[in-house]
Amino acid sequence: MRSRIPWWLLAPALALVGLLFVLPVAALLAGAFKIDGHLGLAHFTAFFDEPLHTQVYWRTLRIAGLATVVSALVCYPAAMAMVKVPARWRGLLTGLVILPLMVSPIARTYSWIVLLGRNGLANSLLVGSGVFDEPATLLFTEGAVFVGLLQLMMPLMLLSLVSALENLPPDVLAAAQTLGANRWQSFARVVLPLTQEGLIVGGTLVFTGCVTAFITPALLGGPKVLMLETLLYQKVNVASDMAAASVIAVLLLLTTIVVNQVLKRVSR
Amino acid sequence: MNPISRPALAMLILALTFLLGPFIVIFVAGFSADETLAFPPTSYGLRWFGYLFGVEAFQRSFVTSLVVGAGSTLAALAFGVPVAYALSRYDFRGKDALRGLLTLPLVVPGIIVGLALLDLMVLVYALPVTLGLLIGHTTLLIPYTVRVVGSSLSNLRSDIDDAAITLGATRLQAFFKVVLPNIRGGVAAAAVLAFITSFNQVPVSLFLTGPGVSTLPIEMMAYMETSYDPSIAALSTLLVLFTIAVVAATEKLLGISKYV
Numbered sequence: 176m177r178s179r180i181p182w183w184l185l186a187p188a189l190a191l192v193g194l195l196f197v198l199p200v201a202a203l204l205a206g207a208f209k210i211d212g213h214l215g216l217a218h219f220t221a222f223f224d225e226p227l228h229t230q231v232y233w234r235t236l237r238i239a240g241l242a243t244v245v246s247a248l249v250c251y252p253a254a255m256a257m258v259k260v261p262a263r264w265r266g267l268l269t270g271l272v273i274l275p276l277m278v279s280p281i282a283r284t285y286s287w288i289v290l291l292g293r294n295g296l297a298n299s300l301l302v303g304s305g306v307f308d309e310p311a312t313l314l315f316t317e318g319a320v321f322v323g324l325l326q327l328m329m330p331l332m333l334l335s336l337v338s339a340l341e342n343l344p345p346d347v348l349a350a351a352q353t354l355g356a357n358r359w360q361s362f363a364r365v366v367l368p369l370t371q372e373g374l375i376v377g378g379t380l381v382f383t384g385c386v387t388a389f390i391t392p393a394l395l396g397g398p399k400v401l402m403l404e405t406l407l408y409q410k411v412n413v414a415s416d417m418a419a420a421s422v423i424a425v426l427l428l429l430t431t432i433v434v435n436q437v438l439k440r441v442s443r
Numbered sequence: 444m445n446p447i448s449r450p451a452l453a454m455l456i457l458a459l460t461f462l463l464g465p466f467i468v469i470f471v472a473g474f475s476a477d478e479t480l481a482f483p484p485t486s487y488g489l490r491w492f493g494y495l496f497g498v499e500a501f502q503r504s505f506v507t508s509l510v511v512g513a514g515s516t517l518a519a520l521a522f523g524v525p526v527a528y529a530l531s532r533y534d535f536r537g538k539d540a541l542r543g544l545l546t547l548p549l550v551v552p553g554i555i556v557g558l559a560l561l562d563l564m565v566l567v568y569a570l571p572v573t574l575g576l577l578i579g580h581t582t583l584l585i586p587y588t589v590r591v592v593g594s595s596l597s598n599l600r601s602d603i604d605d606a607a608i609t610l611g612a613t614r615l616q617a618f619f620k621v622v623l624p625n626i627r628g629g630v631a632a633a634a635v636l637a638f639i640t641s642f643n644q645v646p647v648s649l650f651l652t653g654p655g656v657s658t659l660p661i662e663m664m665a666y667m668e669t670s671y672d673p674s675i676a677a678l679s680t681l682l683v684l685f686t687i688a689v690v691a692a693t694e695k696l697l698g699i700s701k702y703v
Contacts, residue, residue: 181614184529185541188522188585192545196582199559200551249461252454259447268459270694275462278686279643281660282679285667286465289472289676294481296468326461333458358448387552389646390660394667404554408649411558424555431550 207421222422235402239385242325243378246332254336272330280327284394287323288314315397323391328384332377339373375442383431403427466683473680475673491677504662511658512641515580519637523588531596545589548582553646561650575651583647584637591636595629635693
């Protein structure tokens with residue numbers, strides 16, 4: 176390691192990120208605390224006085240939390256199966272999990288419009304089998320947004336858990352069972368504590384991914400099921416309310432940071 | 444090792460079906476020949492693929508997406524590779540702070556970045572939105588290039604560039620003639636990852652597109668608001684196939700899964 180660093184290696188990137196990222200973002204966030212040139216929290220109190228806004232904030236947290244829990248419940252067993260799959264299938268399997276992450280999220284979300292729409296597969300089945308007399312409204316519901324986000328974010332949880340389980344020493348499970356633990360005990364007392372970091376990483380990615388999602392709530396929720404980012408978009412483009420937009424920006428950032436920090440603490 | 448337990452295997456199959464099933468739905472819907480979107484379609488054909496090539500908005504925004512993707516990928520490499528090199532070869536104060544600063548674009552939600560750039564550049568300094576798009580995408584991609592090229596550099600012995608310098612090369616020559624040829628796999632992987640990220644990007648672009656300047660994903664979302672025909676399914680099919688081709692080719696040549 177050399178110690179005298181040529182400044183020109185770092186200067187361009189620092190200048191770009193500092194001037195055209197940190198500065199504008201800081202200016203935008205500062206707008207949430209500025210009232211007629213003074214500092215204050217009036218924009219926040221005004222924002223939360225509107226019942227719709229509190230409702231949107233809770234909905235965002237609710238959907239994100241539910242998606243995190245469900246993806247963990249599905250992905251833990253799935254990841255345990257995946258690390259035991261024979262080596263020659265592993266590469267293909269990993270590719271199949273990574274692929275969705277590379278595909279345009281619009282294409283991935285659109286498939287749910289096809290499935291859940293008025294003339295979609297779900298309604299064809301429900302009406303065809305006589306469960307409903309006429310097509311049900313499945314799209315533009317909280318359930319649709321939840322399913323769309325779950326599908327979008329699940330690969331992150333699965334990959335985090337797979338990499339945690341891969342690092343699990345192979346003998347510990349055998350040791351636990353030799354010592355008399357049953358399957359559930361060895362999972363709860365050996366596997367879970369040793370892989371909790373993967374769970375935390377996956378959980379953080381899924382939760383923050385859901386909180387900051389735009390495409391899925393925009394396409395599957397619409398104006399009826401707003402989440403923070405779709406509300407922000409509406410504030411700028413429909414209401415031209417920059418103060419409210421800045422408040423939402425602060426909430427988005429604050430929520431992601433708090434969740435990151437809390438989960439980091441938990442894992443220690 | 445224990446064999447795979449049946450419930451776990453069932454869960455894996457369930458998860459994969461849930462992850463990949465929608466792709467099959469998109470493919471089937473893309474080959475629909477119906478007037479409006481219905482699933483399962485009542486007739487099949489290439490009708491909507493042909494239709495896509497007649498929509499000028501899609502063509503124009505596709506070109507914008509390619510230009511912004513290529514431009515911001517090159518810029519992110521130009522800004523990011525020197526940083527990756529500095530991080531792997533030098534010890535200096537504030538190294539962790541620098542790492543933290545340069546991962547900020549991954550932490551701050553894209554929609555905030557887009558709105559902030561709109562506020563500052565377009566509204567205050569009246570700069571063109573395309574420039575805003577390029578800058579927003581470049582700052583977003585820098586963390587990717589720093590990380591991927593960095594992991595490639597850390598696998599390369601650092602004494603080879605010192606050896607080149609001892610033998611009379613300048614630091615710049617040593618980098619371009621000795622280091623760069625050895626990390627070209629990492630650089631290419633970073634470029635592919637960065638381009639795909641830019642090409643699929645929505646939140647950063649959301650506020651930085653306007654009349655006449657739009658990226659493909661933004662144009663697709665706008666189109667969906669007014670039309671219910673299967674053309675978006677056809678376009679999504681093309682995008683999925685395109686991504687599979689790129690990912691498979693990169694995996695074969697470079698093993699991109701090492702870097703993701």
